[in-house]
Amino acid sequence: MPSSIAVAVIGAGAIGRTHIDTIRSTPGVKLAGIVDPTADARSLADTNGVPYFPDTNALIAAKLADAAIVATPNELHLPVSEALLTAGLPVLLEKPVAESLVSALKLVSIVAATGVPLLVGHHRRHNPIVRTARAAIEAGDIGDLVMATVTSSLAKPAPYFQAEWRRKPGVGGPLLINLVHEIDQLRYFFGEISTVQSITSNSRRGFEVEDTAAVCLTFAGGGLATLCISDAAVGPWSWDLTANENPARFPAYDVPAHYYAGSRAGLSLPDLKLWKPRGTPDWTETLTSQHLPFAPAGTYVAQLEHFVDLVRMGGMPLVSAQDATANILVLDAIARAGASGQSVAVDLSPLTLSQDFKSEDRGHS
Ligand SMILES: NC(=O)c1ccc[n+]([C@@H]2O[C@H](COP(=O)([O-])OP(=O)(O)OC[C@H]3O[C@@H](n4cnc5c(N)ncnc54)[C@H](O)[C@@H]3O)[C@@H](O)[C@H]2O)c1
Known part of the structure; x- marks a missing residue:
């Protein structure tokens, strides 16, 4: 392996540019080139002094990359990753793993057939705050999960929706683009989700895809979340x-967005504040609180470093295609629950049928 791994970025949009900046600021990695059909991307490649490619096949043919980051619209995750994996190039694929369950399962089988590493970009799992919270939860610091509340208010400006894929049902919308992170994080902490209920609405923006959703979950290991x-x-x-x-x-605002209330203590995130009773829990007694210590580090840098380790040495990705497909199964159940008004069970059997479901570090099953 070369001393510096050459990583191409495919899709130089909002998050692709974050990956480009991350590559440029991380030792041991260099930007191999930019793939994106737009003129803006061509000038971005010029500015960065790296080769420009209009499509993935041109990148593969040039043989300049050791690996690639795929940050294209969701519906291109499967075909672009398939081309790279088949050519033997390891992939860091942005979330969601694919736009649909069918595509996600196809990608799982391509990863298994090629044996080439693929890491899904559920970047929060590399965040030291998330890793510290998970260690505390695993250590039993909050006891059994009783209830969790997650809020996600994201007032996106009109130009964000000029990219048509973001308005398309089955491809865009805040469930696939944003809620998938929350689902992944909750699964990472508390294990698999067993049932979902949901209400979705498109009345604020009037797009075909939802703009707002309220979702209730139950976990296989116990506990409820909204x-x-x-x-x-x-x-x-x-x-x-x-x-x-x-x-x-x-x-960044100094308020929490996640609240986990357990049988022993409560934890809010991302402030990592643990609220404990002095003795037996009693709502009339004053709780003590402390911020759990952690060593701050760049989340996207940590994700890239893990990817580079996979490129150099192989091994199990922190977030495998199979693991990320479980998030798609939950989103599918949420969509069906929203359409039917019924509670829907999450059926993970398509994954348990495929071998090697677990990522190295994905938590409870
Ligand atoms: N992990 C995160 O923090 C995070 C944040 C935002 C978006 N995302 C994910 O990243 C992906 C991209 O999202 P975005 O908001 O950056 O989208 P975007 O629309 O801003 O950018 C997508 C880019 O892909 C390019 N593109 C289109 N077709 C292409 C092709 N065939 N080959 C190469 N490039 C092509 C477009 O020209 C555009 O520049 C999505 O899957 C999204 O869910 C992840």
Whole structure:
């Protein structure tokens, strides 16, 4: 392996540019080139002094990359990743793993057939705040989960929706684009989700795809959660606007967005504040609180470093295609629950049938 891994970025839009900046600021990695059909991307490649390619096949033919990051619209995740994996190039694929269950399962089988590493970009799992919270939860610090509340108010501006894929049902919308992160994080902490209920609405923006949703979950290991998400609601109460993972794109407010209340203690995130009773839990007694210590580190850098390790040495990705497909199964159940008004069971059997479901570090089953 070369001393510096050459990583191409495919899709130089909003998050692709974050990946480009991350590559440029991370030792041991260099930008191999930019793939994107737009003129803006061509000038971005010129500015960065790297080769430009109009499509993935041209990148593969040039043999300049050791690996690639795929940050295209959701419906292109499967075909672009398939071309790369078949050519033997490891992939860091943005979330969601694919736009549909059919595409996600096809990708799972391509990863298994090629044996080439694919890491899905559920970047929060690389965030030291999330890793510290998970360690505390695993250590029993909050006891059994009783209830969780997740808020995600993301007032996106009109130009964001000029990209047509973001308005398309089955491809865009805040469930696939944003809620998938919350689902992944809850599964990482509390294990698999067994049933879902949901109400979705498109009345704020009037697009065909939803703009707002209220979702209820039950976990196989016990505990209930509610999630409220909207891409048309104003407020600082979302992970993106509180966790400070991407300061170049988002401001960060000092309020929580996630609350986990357990049988022993409560934990809010991303402030990592643990609320404990002095003795037996009693709502009339004053709780003590402390911020759990953690070592701050760049989340996208940590994700890229893990990807580079996979490129160099192989091994199990922190978020495998199979694992990320479980998030799609939950989203599918949420969509069916919203359409039917009924509670819907999450059926993970399509995954348990495929071998090697677990990622190295994905938590409870
Ligand atoms: N992990 C995160 O923090 C995060 C944040 C935002 C978006 N995402 C995900 O990243 C992906 C991209 O989202 P975005 O908001 O950056 O979208 P975007 O629309 O801003 O950018 C997509 C880019 O892909 C390019 N593109 C289109 N077809 C292409 C092709 N065939 N080959 C190469 N490039 C092509 C477009 O020209 C555009 O520049 C989505 O899957 C989204 O869900 C992840």
